[in-house]
Amino acid sequence: xxxxxxxxxxxxxxxxxxxxxxxxxxxxxxxxxxxxxxxxxxxxxxxxxxxxxxxxxxxxxxxxxxxxxxxxxxxxxxxxxxxxxxxxxxxxxxxxxxxxxxxxxxxxxxxxxxxxxxxxxxxxxxxxxxxxxxxxxxxxxxxxxxxxxxxxxxxxxxxxxxxxxxxxxxxxxxxxxxxxxxxxxxxxxxxxxxxxxxxxxxxxxxxxxxxxxxxxxxxxxxxxxxxxxxxxxxxxxxxxxxxxxxxxxxxxxxxxxxxxxxxxxxxxxxxxxxxxxxxxxxxxxxxxxxxxxxxxxxxxxxxxxxxxxxxxxxxxxxxxxxxxxxxxxxxxxxxxxxxxxxxxxxxxxxxxxxxxxxxxxxxxxxxxxxxxxxxxxxxxxxxxxxxxxxxxxxxxxxxxxxxxxxxxxxxxxxxxxxxxxxxxxxxxxxxxxxxxxxxxxxxxxxxxxxxxxxxxxxxxxxxxxxxxxxxxxxxxxxxxxxxxxxxx
Amino acid sequence: xxxxxxxxxxxxxxxxxxxxxxxxxxxxxxxxxxxxxxxxxxxxxxxxxxxxxxxxxxxxxxxxxxxxxxxxxxxxxxxxxxxxxxxxxxxxxxxxxxxxxxxxxxxxxxxxxxxxxxxxxxxxxxxxxxxxxxxxxxxxxxxxxxxxxxxxxxxxxxxxxxxxxxxxxxxxxxxxxxxxxxxxxxxxxxxxxxxxxxxxxxxxxxxxxxxxxxxxxxxxxxxxxxxxxxxxxxxxxxxxxxxxxxxxxxxxxxxxxxxxxxxxxxxxxxxxxxxxxxxxxxxxxxxxxxxxxxxxxxxxxxxxxxxxxxxxxxxxxxxxxxxxxxxxxxxxxxxxxxxxxxxxxxxxxxxxxxxxxxxxxxxxxxxxxxxxxxxxxxxxxxxxxxxxxxxxxxxxxxxxxxxxxxxxxxxxxxxxxxxxxxxxxxxxxxxxxxxxxxxxxxxxxx
Numbered sequence: 052x053x054x055x056x057x058x059x060x061x062x063x064x065x066x067x068x069x070x071x072x073x074x075x076x077x078x079x080x081x082x083x084x085x086x087x088x089x090x091x092x093x094x095x096x097x098x099x100x101x102x103x104x105x106x107x108x109x110x111x112x113x114x115x116x117x118x119x120x121x122x123x124x125x126x127x128x129x130x131x132x133x134x135x136x137x138x139x140x141x142x143x144x145x146x147x148x149x150x151x152x153x154x155x156x157x158x159x160x161x162x163x164x165x166x167x168x169x170x171x172x173x174x175x176x177x178x179x180x181x182x183x184x185x186x187x188x189x190x191x192x193x194x195x196x197x198x199x200x201x202x203x204x205x206x207x208x209x210x211x212x213x214x215x216x217x218x219x220x221x222x223x224x225x226x227x228x229x230x231x232x233x234x235x236x237x238x239x240x241x242x243x244x245x246x247x248x249x250x251x252x253x254x255x256x257x258x259x260x261x262x263x264x265x266x267x268x269x270x271x272x273x274x275x276x277x278x279x280x281x282x283x284x285x286x287x288x289x290x291x292x293x294x295x296x297x298x299x300x301x302x303x304x305x306x307x308x309x310x311x312x313x314x315x316x317x318x319x320x321x322x323x324x325x326x327x328x329x330x331x332x333x334x335x336x337x338x339x340x341x342x343x344x345x346x347x348x349x350x351x352x353x354x355x356x357x358x359x360x361x362x363x364x365x366x367x368x369x370x371x372x373x374x375x376x377x378x379x380x381x382x383x384x385x386x387x388x389x390x391x392x393x394x395x396x397x398x399x400x401x402x403x404x405x406x407x408x409x410x411x412x413x414x415x416x417x418x419x420x421x422x423x424x425x426x427x428x429x430x431x432x433x434x435x436x437x438x439x440x441x442x443x444x445x446x447x448x449x450x451x452x453x454x455x456x457x458x459x460x461x462x463x464x465x466x467x468x469x470x471x472x473x474x475x476x477x478x479x480x481x482x483x484x485x486x487x488x489x490x491x492x493x494x495x496x497x498x499x500x501x502x503x504x505x506x507x508x509x510x511x512x513x514x515x516x517x518x519x520x521x522x523x524x525x526x527x528x529x530x531x532x533x534x535x536x537x538x539x
Numbered sequence: 540x541x542x543x544x545x546x547x548x549x550x551x552x553x554x555x556x557x558x559x560x561x562x563x564x565x566x567x568x569x570x571x572x573x574x575x576x577x578x579x580x581x582x583x584x585x586x587x588x589x590x591x592x593x594x595x596x597x598x599x600x601x602x603x604x605x606x607x608x609x610x611x612x613x614x615x616x617x618x619x620x621x622x623x624x625x626x627x628x629x630x631x632x633x634x635x636x637x638x639x640x641x642x643x644x645x646x647x648x649x650x651x652x653x654x655x656x657x658x659x660x661x662x663x664x665x666x667x668x669x670x671x672x673x674x675x676x677x678x679x680x681x682x683x684x685x686x687x688x689x690x691x692x693x694x695x696x697x698x699x700x701x702x703x704x705x706x707x708x709x710x711x712x713x714x715x716x717x718x719x720x721x722x723x724x725x726x727x728x729x730x731x732x733x734x735x736x737x738x739x740x741x742x743x744x745x746x747x748x749x750x751x752x753x754x755x756x757x758x759x760x761x762x763x764x765x766x767x768x769x770x771x772x773x774x775x776x777x778x779x780x781x782x783x784x785x786x787x788x789x790x791x792x793x794x795x796x797x798x799x800x801x802x803x804x805x806x807x808x809x810x811x812x813x814x815x816x817x818x819x820x821x822x823x824x825x826x827x828x829x830x831x832x833x834x835x836x837x838x839x840x841x842x843x844x845x846x847x848x849x850x851x852x853x854x855x856x857x858x859x860x861x862x863x864x865x866x867x868x869x870x871x872x873x874x875x876x877x878x879x880x881x882x883x884x885x886x887x888x889x890x891x892x893x894x895x896x897x898x899x900x901x902x903x904x905x906x907x908x909x910x911x912x913x914x915x916x917x918x919x920x921x922x923x924x925x926x927x928x929x930x931x932x933x934x935x936x937x938x939x940x941x942x943x944x945x946x947x948x949x950x951x952x953x954x955x956x957x958x959x960x961x962x963x964x965x966x967x968x969x970x971x972x973x974x975x976x977x978x979x980x981x982x983x984x985x
Contacts, residue, residue, distance in 0.1 A: 087630065090621040093659035093768075094630065102635070102654030103585040127583045130919050159837075167847060171837035176909050178916025197916055226850055229878035233853035236801040236877075240698050341799060342696040344688065377625070377632045386625060389684030392692055412692055444633045451635020454654045458584040459923045526681045528624055 101450050105457050109467065109477050110302060116289035118313035121467040121477070122296045122305040125460050129198045131298025132464040133207075135214060135312065136472045138322040139190035139286035141264035142402070149266015153227065153274055154282045155185035158192065160223035162212045167223060170213060179206035181213065187260050188325070188402045189472055190286070198299035207308060214287065215315040219279045228271055235268045242340040242513035243412065249336055250348045250511045254406055258328040288319025293471035297464040325403040328352055331509055338513040345418035345514025346410075349425065353407035353502045356400045356473045362486035363498035364398055364407075369445045370437045371429075372396030372409060383428055384411060387525035390421050402473070407503055415514045420522045422512070430505040436496025449487050456480070563922070565932075565942070566758040570766065572774040573746025577932050577942055578761045579753040581925055587754030588925045589661050590650040591669070592933040594749075595742040597722075598644040598715035598783050598864070606722015606730065607738045609642040610686055614735055615649065616640075617678040619664075620671035624678050627664045634660060644716050644783075645864040646937040652926060655755045659764050666768035669748070672739050676732045683727060690721045698798040702806065702978050709794050710808045710868055710974040714783035744775040749936045753929040782939075783865030785810050788971040795977045797984040802853075805886050806872040806976040811967050813860065813867040815939045823861050824955045825963035826869055831910040832902055832960075833857035833871075833893065838909065840893060841873075850879050851889045864938040869967065883977055897964035901957030914952065 088095035110122045125131075141151045159181060160167045174181045179202070180195040192214045196206040238244045248263055255261035266274075294309045330352060354364055365373075372380035372395050380394045390413045399405035409429065413421045437445075457463050457480075470479050565579045597608050617624040631638045636653035638661075651661040694700040704719045711717040722730075750769075752761055789810060814823045834841050834857035841855040855873035871890050875881040921927050932942040 087626070091630065091660060091663055093663040097634075097657065097660060102656050105584045125583070128919060128922055130916075130923070168838055168843050171843075172909065175836045175838050175913055178912040180916075180920070195920060197919060223847075226847065229850070229876060230846075230853050232878055233802060233874065233876070237874075240798075240800040240802075242696065343691045344696055374632070376638070377629045382625075385685055387681070389681035390688070392685055392689040413688060414691065447633050448635050451633070451654055451657070452637070453635065454584060454586050455635065455637060455652060458586045458652075458925065461923055523684075526677050 102454050104454050107457055107463065107480075110305075111477055112306070112309075114289070114294075114310050114313040116310075116313040116316065116318070118289045118292045118294055118309065118316070119471055120294045120296065120305070120309040121471045122300075122302065122309075123463055123467065124300060124302065124305075125297055125463070126299045128460065129299050130460070131196060131198050131203070131296065131300050132460050133194045133196075133210070133308070133312070134295040134464050134468045135192045136293045136295070136468050137190045137192075137287050137291050138188065138402075138472070139282070139291065140186045140188045141262065141266075142187050142259040142325045143282070143286055143322060144259065144262070144266070147266075147274060147278060148262045148270035149231070149264075150274055150278055150282055151190060151286075152185045152265050153224075153231070153271065154279050154287075155183045155190050155192075156227050156231075157219050157224060157279055158183045158217045159213050160227065161218040161220040162216055163218040165212075166220070170209065173209055174206065177202045177206045179203075179210075181210065186264055191468070207311070211312050211315045214312070215317070217283060219276050219283075221276055224274075224276055224279070228274070231265060231271050232268055234265065235271075242338070242342045242344075243346045245338050245340065246346045246348050246511045246513040249338060249513075250350055250408075250509065251406075253334050253336055253509045253511065254331055254350055254352060255328050256331060258403070259325060260328065260401070260403065260405075284317050285319065286322055287316060289313045289316040290318070290320045291322050292316060293468070295464050295467035295471055297460045297467065325401075327355075327403050330507075333507050334509050336509075336511045338511070339516060340513045342514055343415060344412045345415045345512055346412045347418060347422050347425070348408060348410055348511045349422075349429070349508045350406045350408040351503055351507055351509060352404045353398055354400050355404045356402060357475070358400065360498040360502060361398075361400060362483055363490055363495045364502060366442070366445050366449065366487050366490055367437060367495040367499050368396055368398050368407075369448065370441045371432050373398075379428060379432065380409065380411075380425065383525070384421065384424065387528075388424075388523055389526075390414075390417060390424075390522075394425070415517045416520045417522065418512060418514060419519045422510070424522060426505065426508070429508075433499055433503055433505050436492055436499065439492055442490070442492050442495065446488055446490070449484065453480075453484055564758075567942075568758075568762060570745065570770050572770065572772055573744075574748055574750060574765070574769050574772075575936065576750045576752070576761070576765050577936065578756065578758045579751075579928055579932065580756065580758070581753055581922075581928065582755050585655045585755050586652065586925065587655045587658050587752060587756050588650060588652045588929050589658060589665070590648055590751045590929045590933050591665050592646055592648045592749045592751065592937045593742060594645075594747050594777075594780070594937055595647055595738075596643050596645045597718045597720040599742070599780070600715060600718050600722075602718075603726060604730070604734060605718050605726040606686070606720075607734055608647050609720055609722065610683065610727075610730060611735050611738050612640050612642045612647050612649075613682050613686060614674055614679060615668050615672060617675060617682065618673040619668040620673070621667045622664060624673075624675065627668070630660065630664070636661065642720055644718075644720060646934070648933060648937075650926070650929070658752070658756065658761075659768075662764050662768045666772065669743055669745065669769075670772045672743070674732060674736050674739065679732045679735065683730060686721070687724065687727055690724060690727065694719070694721060695724070698800040698978065699804075701798060702796055702804070702976060705794060705796060706806050706808065706974065706976045709792050709976075710810070711783075711785060711866075712789050713785050714865055716783055716785075716863075716865065741778060744777060745769060745772050746774040747777045749933060751929045751933045751936075753925045753932075782816060783863075784816065785866035788969070791970045791973055793975040793977065795979065797979050797981045800978065800980050802874055802877065803883050803980065803983070804872065804874045804978045805883050805890070806870065806978075807887070807890060808868040808870045808974045809967050809969075809972040810974075811859070811867055811869045811972070813863040813865065813938075815862075815864055816866045820951065821955060821959050822963050822966070824951050825959045826859050826967065827861050828907070828910060828952065828955055828960055829897060829964060830857050830859040830869070831913070832897070832906060835910055835913055840896075844893065845873065845889055849889065850876050851881050852876055852886055853878075855890075862934055862938055862940065883979075887975065894964060894968040898961065898968065901961045904957075907957065911952070914949070918949075 394411040640649040
């Protein structure tokens with residue numbers, strides 16, 4: 052079974068009327084002059100008011116061990132989600148690339164009294180789901196359980212043991228290393244992955260964000276059990292942890308759970324903040340790869356968490372290439388020219404400055420022309436900024452999508468974990484929306500100019516060297532180009 | 540680190556776990572033109588998902604015309620009587636909606652997730668492209684290039700995608716399931732706008748679709764809206780559809796590919812029935828439980844035995860789709876632990892040994908109890924997402940089953956005995972039903 056995405060967008064232009072059962076299409080100039088509200092009656096009837104939003108009653112406290120907790124009761128379903136975050140991502144690897152990731156991957160391999168199979172069997176007997184993951188800034192340890200105490204109490208007990216007292220058995224370490232090495236081999240068949248690895252190295256140089264969170268084939272084999280134990284003792288501490296909790300729990304239950312989970316963790320203070328990267332010069336790197344497509348990445352250091360320009364950059368990026376549908380990049384590169392299946396621009400604010408990135412792949416013969424087109428589009432956007440109409444549309448979109456961001460327990464626990472980890476106020480989500488709604492074209496334009504420079508791009512391409520073709524002519528969606536009729 | 544995911548979709552009885560479940564109210568009705576509508580209320584948040592499922596997918600295609608179902612899905616965004624090319628996406632984006640579409644062997648489906656007050660807009664535009672799709676040729680000529688890029692990205696440049704496409708082509712000798720959903724490249728090259736106009740006219744009728752709506756809505760208001768936008772679309776005769784049936788025992792098959800990869804891998808598939816095609820549902824439920832015993836979690840047999848104990852594989856999985864329109868496959872795949880010097884031959888022997896164990900020894904009560912606990916919990920967790928609730932309903936309806944199956948499914952799984960599991964393993968895991976795929980790195984080509 053496969054499931055396939057489609058993205059599509061354009062401004063209203065020509066449209067043809069389909070006469071069902073009839074053999075011709077007639078050009079429908081009337082559509083041109085009619086506003087969209089005249090044609091889509093439900094749109095005209097739609098209230099201009101903002102949609103109703105779910106009220107999130109978030110509680111915050113600190114446990115006696117010093118761990119910050121964010122909790123929201125959601126009694127509708129008999130389940131809860133617990134997410135424990137630590138400032139223990141790969142930015143804390145120092146020279147041992149992959150140490151944070153290996154520590155995370157080894158958590159459920161043994162607790163001294165239980166081995167990996169027993170841990171897994173015990174969670175699964177209870178219908179509980181355990182997972183652990185590691186990124187650049189953070190390590191995340193999660194539990195999803197039914198709220199029935201007969202199931203949740205033993206699941207939480209086991210979760211605490213796994214997070215706080217992993218034994219890192221030597222035999223497991225050798226096996227997990229082999230699995231990671233197989234993963235590195237697997238990455239070599241993926242030109243997009245190779246381009247992304249090279250991009251971060253170019254972008255960050257000596258900074259701790261430069262290396263892959265997984266480490267590499269040279270660094271992983273040498274990592275010792277003792278290094279894992281030290282990393283765990285230093286970073287998986289109560290003072291370096293945050294808890295996000297959402298589900299069918301009373302506040303008293305939530306307090307008892309967070310108290311118990313944090314009390315078991317090693318004592319220790321919050322980790323030092325990741326230093327700021329040095330601005331990188333423009334560069335152009337090509338990776339030769341025998342694929343049919345060329346993967347193209349363009350990036351620059353842009354913004355970190357808490358930057359007051361973030362709302363403006365977020366909104367401006369939605370217009371340029373964020374989210375997929377109806378952006379300038381998607382319209383020009385996919386819709387009008389059929390060059391790619393998808394093109395996106397993204398901002399990744401992290402504790403230290405994260406990248407702005409554009410990502411596209413196209414048939415190798417058109418890679419140079421496509422890269423040029425994308426650079427031209429970016430340059431134009433930075434020079435002239437968005438239009439007033441684009442800004443109004445993007446604001447309306449942000450407002451409309453707001454209820455979707457809190458539609459499930461898993462969405463809410465994700466938001467709470469980010470708010471807790473990056474130390475943002477409880478009102479962050481609504482503050483952000485208010486900031487976005489207040490922005491002007493000039494503010495968005497100015498923020499882009501402050502943070503991005505089209506002459507400072509780090510560019511990486513991965514694909515074969517082949518003879519290049521010019522860009523195809525764009526399809527013209529204006530009225531003049533609409534065919535006058537066709538046989539059916 | 541990758542965790543093992545459960546690959547099987549398991550449904551079960553609301554009576555069995557009634558105390559655990561939130562109250563769900565599901566309402567079903569049909570319009571006079573044959574459009575079936577299923578509404579599930581979920582009032583946790585002021586949002587709603589609308590999914591329109593058409594009973595047509597790539598298994599309905601003919602040789603030479605592969606990829607049509609998927610290409611038409613792309614063209615559904617290129618305008619209709621009230622909308623210009625790409626305009627519906629722009630409108631939905633401005634409303635803050637998430638929208639997309641997906642095509643498989645058995646279905647083509649379109650969906651929107653949005654704030655509840657915007658549902659009417661999604662329905663009005665969905666109805667318009669069902670009734671009056673424009674299909675302009677100039678847009679098609681661009682879009683087919685996009686689809687070729689999609690194929691290059693997902694299949695031609697991705698060894699695992701390419702391997703699975705070839706594997707399916709061999710594993711289903713008799714039915715349309717051998718057709719790749721995205722289409723063969725040479726068929727994309729010769730597809731025309733006329734093919735797509737014909738496809739839309741043939742299959743896109745209200746009497747060939749199911750509308751599923753889940754979220755913060757009342758059935759009455761939904762009925763009013765659906766009637767307003769869909770009732771005037773006339774029913775049309777739909778071509779007679781034959782269920783995709785396979786040979787029970789096509790014979791032992793194998794395929795060897797040399798691809799741009801560093802790692803060898805193995806895939807084994809057995810021709811088996813689905814819940815729609817079987818006359819013995821117990822066999823199907825037994826196969827579903829075998830899927831869970833092998834790969835239902837980190838403590839299940841493939842990770843416990845092959846990954847951890849024997850260190851034979853870097854990863855392994857088992858997969859079985861019981862909810863297909865026709866006959867199905869039970870698939871195993873694995874990558875050898877090359878760091879330990881393991882080969883494809885070792886892995887193949889190891890997988891067969893796991894199957895033989897199922898044939899020789901019935902599973903213990905404790906092991907089955909663990910599978911059941913996961914099934915019960917997974918059903919509760921699944922309710923956290925309105926999209927996955929809607930997808931479950933839409934899939935069941937579109938493959939010829941009923942969403943009401945959810946109410947009796949756990950009882951059906953409960954009724955499976957250890958002896959049934961053993962019998963199913965004996966009946967289905969045979970060489971005469973097996974297709975084996977060997978993927979080697981290109982450098983290993985002799």
